[in-house]
Amino acid sequence: MTTTAPETVDTAALEAVFDAAVAADERIEPRDWMPDAYRATLIRQIAQHAHSEIIGMQPEANWITRAPSLRRKAILMAKVQDEAGHGLYLYSAAETLGVGRDELLDKLHSGRQRYSSIFNYPTLTWADVGAIGWLVDGAAITNQVPLCRCSYGPYARAMIRVCKEESFHQRQGYELLLALSRGTEAQHAMAQDAVNRWWWPSLMMFGPPDGESPHSAQSMTWKIKRHSNDELRRRFVDICVPQAESLGLTLPDPDLRWNEETGHYDFGPIDWDEFNEVLRGNGPCNEQRLARRREAHEEGAWVREAAAAYAAKHAPGPRPGGTPHHTPERGTAASGPTKHPEAMA
Amino acid sequence: MTATTTRAATGPVPVTAALALGDDALVLAHRLGEWAGRAPVLEEEVALANIALDLLGQARTLLSLVGDEDELAYLREERAFRNVQLVERPNGDFAHTIARQLYFSAYQHLLYTRLAEGDGPFAPLAAKAVKEVAYHLDHAEHWTLRLGDGTAESHERMRGAAEALWRYTGELFEPVEGLDGVDPAALRAAWTERVGDTLRRATLELPTGPTSVSWAAGGGRQGVHTEPFGRMLAEMQHLHRSHPGASW
Numbered sequence: 001m002t003t004t005a006p007e008t009v010d011t012a013a014l015e016a017v018f019d020a021a022v023a024a025d026e027r028i029e030p031r032d033w034m035p036d037a038y039r040a041t042l043i044r045q046i047a048q049h050a051h052s053e054i055i056g057m058q059p060e061a062n063w064i065t066r067a068p069s070l071r072r073k074a075i076l077m078a079k080v081q082d083e084a085g086h087g088l089y090l091y092s093a094a095e096t097l098g099v100g101r102d103e104l105l106d107k108l109h110s111g112r113q114r115y116s117s118i119f120n121y122p123t124l125t126w127a128d129v130g131a132i133g134w135l136v137d138g139a140a141i142t143n144q145v146p147l148c149r150c151s152y153g154p155y156a157r158a159m160i161r162v163c164k165e166e167s168f169h170q171r172q173g174y175e176l177l178l179a180l181s182r183g184t185e186a187q188h189a190m191a192q193d194a195v196n197r198w199w200w201p202s203l204m205m206f207g208p209p210d211g212e213s214p215h216s217a218q219s220m221t222w223k224i225k226r227h228s229n230d231e232l233r234r235r236f237v238d239i240c241v242p243q244a245e246s247l248g249l250t251l252p253d254p255d256l257r258w259n260e261e262t263g264h265y266d267f268g269p270i271d272w273d274e275f276n277e278v279l280r281g282n283g284p285c286n287e288q289r290l291a292r293r294r295e296a297h298e299e300g301a302w303v304r305e306a307a308a309a310y311a312a313k314h315a316p317g318p319r320p321g322g323t324p325h326h327t328p329e330r331g332t333a334a335s336g337p338t339k340h341p342e343a344m345a
Numbered sequence: 346m347t348a349t350t351t352r353a354a355t356g357p358v359p360v361t362a363a364l365a366l367g368d369d370a371l372v373l374a375h376r377l378g379e380w381a382g383r384a385p386v387l388e389e390e391v392a393l394a395n396i397a398l399d400l401l402g403q404a405r406t407l408l409s410l411v412g413d414e415d416e417l418a419y420l421r422e423e424r425a426f427r428n429v430q431l432v433e434r435p436n437g438d439f440a441h442t443i444a445r446q447l448y449f450s451a452y453q454h455l456l457y458t459r460l461a462e463g464d465g466p467f468a469p470l471a472a473k474a475v476k477e478v479a480y481h482l483d484h485a486e487h488w489t490l491r492l493g494d495g496t497a498e499s500h501e502r503m504r505g506a507a508e509a510l511w512r513y514t515g516e517l518f519e520p521v522e523g524l525d526g527v528d529p530a531a532l533r534a535a536w537t538e539r540v541g542d543t544l545r546r547a548t549l550e551l552p553t554g555p556t557s558v559s560w561a562a563g564g565g566r567q568g569v570h571t572e573p574f575g576r577m578l579a580e581m582q583h584l585h586r587s588h589p590g591a592s593w
Contacts, residue, residue: 057390061381068584069415069593070371070408073378074401080381081394088387126584176593184591292382300385302502303439306495307386313494 022223027153030096038222041215042152043097044113045224047104050090052116053083054108055289059123060132068126075172076129082165089161093154109294117275118201120283127180127187127194133173134247135195135202135240141166142236143206151223174243181248188248195244196252203267204275206233237265358410358466359523361427364417365566366456366467366521367407368428371418372574373449374400375581376436385439392484396446399477406470419585423575424568431513433565433574437506440499443488444506450482451539452517455532465525486543493547504549511552516563 014033021028028034057080064080067073091101107113118136123129144166147159180191207213207229219225227235237256244251255268277283377397384390408414431449436442457478460471492503518533541551564570585593 054387057382064378064381065375065580066584068419068588068591070401070405070418072593074398074405077378077381077394077398077401081391081398084387084390084394088391091387179593183593184588186588187591296383296385299383300389300439302496302498303385303389303492306499307491309495309499310491 022151022221025149025151025223027156028151029153037218038224039097041219041222041224042155043094043099045219046090046094046097046155046158047099047107048114048116050087050094050104051108051113052119053087053090055115055119055293057083058289058292059119059121059285060129062123063126063129066126067129072129072176079133079169079172082169086162086165089158093158096154105297109290109297111281111290114279115289116205117278117283118205119289120278120286121198121201122285124197125190125194127177127190128198130173130176130180130191131194131198133169134177134243135173135198136205137166137170137173138240139202139205139236141170142232142239146226146232147224149223149226155224174247177247177249191247192249195249199252200270200274203233203236203270204278206230206236208272208275209270234264237267241265360411362467362521362523362525363407363411364427365524367404367411367417368426369432369449369453370400370407371404372426372428372577373432373445374398374404375577376432376434376445377442379436380442389439393442396481396484399474399481403470403474403477407467410466410470415585419582423570423578426568426570426574426578427566428570429513429516429565430563430571430574431510431516431565433570433577434510434513435573437509438502439488440492440502440506441510443485443492444503444510446481447485447489447507447540447543448510448514448517450478450485451536451543452514452529452532454478454482455535455539456527456529459527459532460525463525463527467525489543489549490547493544493549500548503547507544507549508552516565519563519566521566 015035018028018032018034018038021032028038060076060083061080064073064076067076091104094104095101104113108115118139123132141163144159144163148156148163150156150159177191177195180187182188210216210228210230213229216225216228220228241251241256253268255266257266259266278286281287374397377393377400380393380397381390384393404418405414408417411417429449431445434441434445454475457471457475460467461475462468489503489507492499494500517536518529520528520530537551544551
């Protein structure tokens with residue numbers, strides 16, 4: 001709602017209502033007033049989350065055609081399909097903030113928005129599929145369960161659906177590794193090698209240490225974030241150590257040990273230089289992942305244009321003097337009406 | 346259905362027919378799986394994976410009727426596969442994938458409808474699968490319309506794909522031993538009508554030929570395949586074959 005009344009007074013009043021709602025753990029909904037910075041933070045976070053689902057299909061899709069049993073192949077296909085679905089939920093949640101999916105995809109393709117650093121690592125063996133399920137999805141769930149209580153309603157509700165499916169994938173990943181760990185010597189070695197390569201990158205998924213995470217405080221005040229990066233990382237380590245023991249696999253950290261005093265596991269230092277390099281685009285697969293995504297999008301352009309042209313020709317009812325606004329990217333019958341960015345400058 | 350074909354649902358399952366139907370589904374599921382992460386829109390990532398999963402489910406049921414599904418999928422060589430050559434065709438562009446799906450789903454829908462009406466060993470599977478296949482056919486038909494009647498480029502691509510794959514359709518109507526008495530040849534008229542109608546609505550024509558002078562596919566059911574198939578199997582079977590006796 002825009003009014004012509006003095007802006008400062010209005011904004012202060014609106015902000016007070018907003019702050020009170022957040023303080024009372026009420027949900028902020030799309031039509032509610034919200035601070036521009038809250039909107040911008042959410043758009044960035046939800047978009048990057050959506051992009052991570054889409055880019056995250058690639059390392060696993062890499063093994064669909066080579067899955068070693070039909071059961072595993074079916075599980076993996078279903079998982080990659082779920083990830084596309086999660087991407088769709090999340091783009092929809094972002095759209096409630098006044099930004100279009102096309103625009104967000106464009107930002108992903110041009111490198112102006114990021115996705116999770118973890119997907120810049122390669123899947124070199126079949127066991128990597130299990131390690132991703134167990135560790136990467138496990139870390140994602142640890143991050144995302146608190147988001148089910150995030151102050152922004154559409155995001156929180158998307159997270160509830162996403163977390164249910166992710167938990168299922170996580171158990172399947174664990175079970176895959178268990179089969180390998182208890183299998184032949186070669187299979188066990190394959191599982192251990194995958195865990196060795198995925199452990200540290202998984203810990204990096206929680207983001208920089210608390211002292212170097214400037215946006216965290218504001219996100220916690222707004223109840224977008226409920227726990228600090230280090231707190232969630234510690235929780236994840238505490239969960240993983242006994243699971244690794246039951247798997248019969250070790251975690252590649254000589255400093256990992258139980259601390260009686262804190263009631264948590266102590267663990268070794270994370271290589272933040274590596275993390276920063278990957279974020280800067282210098283990880284093993286950054287270039288490849290983005291190139292593949294762009295290629296799929298560009299090669300699909302004629303298909304989206306065809307769907308839009310067909311929809312325009314077959315739109316019900318006469319439309320005197322106007323062409324329907326079908327953007328190519330949203331040209332399938334399944335997609336909803338295009339939202340135009342309004343709140344975002 | 347003719348009376349001579351009735352068979353108790355619990356009776357022996359004819360291996361040739363189970364492999365023919367199972368391999369069709371297995372191979373096409375694999376090809377569709379190659380699309381993961383490459384589809385033109387997110388909705389199609391979901392749809393193509395969904396169809397692939399349905400087909401993989403059908404393949405697992407069918408192969409399990411006559412043996413161990415993994416042994417059959419991973420340890421047979423190229424010459425032992427009984428799928429039609431149509432399903433092993435590389436994905437090509439989206440129009441090729443859609444044309445392949447249109448031709449195959451229209452065939453599978455008619456075939457499973459007939460099998461479901463009978464009481465042979467394939468009736469229970471067909472009764473369940475025909476619902477999935479109806480969805481696959483609907484999806485392929487809608488995309489045929491959008492591409493054929495979309496832009497000039499999509500029209501040309503869809504026309505080219507429908508034509509290029511046409512020579513692989515004759516094989517669908519060859520007899521399959523032990524198929525609960527259903528003669529695929531009897532499905533041809535209904536198939537031609539359904540596919541022809543879709544193509545016409547998509548402003549395309551039903552391709553003609555192949556004529557007597559051009560080559561037409563026809564060896565898949567006898568284990569004679571096209572060159573890309575061997576490479577597809579090499580990729581599919583490599584890991585399983587590298588660890589003999591392992592379980593996954």
